[in-house]
Amino acid sequence: MLGKKTYILFGLIALVVLGFIGKQGQSDDGKIFVPTIPKAVGGECVAPPEVMRKSHMVMLKHDRDLKVKGSNLDIDTSLKDCIACHVVRDDVGAPVSVESPKHFCRACHDYAAVKIDCFSCHNSKPDETMPMMTESPHPIAWTEDEAPKDEEDE
């Protein structure tokens, strides 16, 4: 009979503790846990946030296939521009790599528990020679209806 009360007690303690831990990642209304997403340094993104959230990986894949195979050399939206615009800097002002949990991509990917393979080949930091981005090099390129759908992929 020791069990029931003890369990309830532990449960209550756990709730309080978890509440404290979770506080960092709470949304404004304090109800939902959300990742803290670093702000980009450039201006407008290539598509509205709701499109990017859903379809960024399909966009990257589509453009990369065209560019790598040489079917469209004019494509100017590339992963390296994403990286340059969404750069996160550490305390001394150096860009952080994907090894840091502060990295833009990791902010969401850690939260969603989705592994990123891009950075085993691609650099997760902007090139040292690349000028720091202050405004977006691209106008809005996709709207929601035009964004590639997941079904097209695989």
Place this chain on the structure above:
Amino acid sequence: MSKFGGNKTAPEAGFDFSRRRFLTGAAATAGVVLATGVMLYGVPASAASSRQADGTKRWGMLIDVNKCEAGCDVCVHACGQENGLTGFDRPKSDAQWIRKVNLTDKATGKEQSLPVMCQHCAEPPCVDVCPTGASFKRADGIVLVDKHNCIGCRYCVMACPYKARSFVHEDLKNQKSHAPRGKGTVEGCTMCVHRIDDGKSPACVQACAEKAGGAMIFGDLNDPTSEISIAVSRYATSQIRADLSLNTGVRYQNL
């Protein structure tokens, strides 16, 4: 265009969602006034707007072996620097996109030195053997690896008679953004495709002209007025392992 290259060169361009980019970018310069995007549904967007790897071109190099000094490795360094080829000081497994080869004629004792890299064959064996289509030839004759599709089987490494392909054995960091490379994939000379697409010549050619004997000429073998075409039509040039009939894009003079 070879039958092999033709098959594996490029996927169909003109996906639906490049339409918007066509609207905002190229359409404006072409002076087409479009009230809505509707009329563009019938138009293959990329065919109308985008620059592609040009199938009428065949990029190639001519290397004058007489002008190439033994002991000079300016081209090798330039390549490493341009493409961020960092090694682990393990020559047997480190990536090697271009290397210097020294030859001695046993009968006469004549010594020669020449750079050897991917020869950008018209009939590339690496493309023939690739099980995933990662190894491919671009429309303009440049042979590349699409590392997104490479599974690291290394068939191409075995198939290449020039030992031009390397395998990345170890985790890499700080790659150049124009030359992504990573563990588990095969790589080789890209003829500095990122520079060619910007209208520049490969890093090795430029470095050789600026810092060494100017032994390398780069250009379009299909254009009869280009420097390289004039040179190959005027002088006797040869291909390495011409017996394999691979029709290499890299040719040698005085070899």
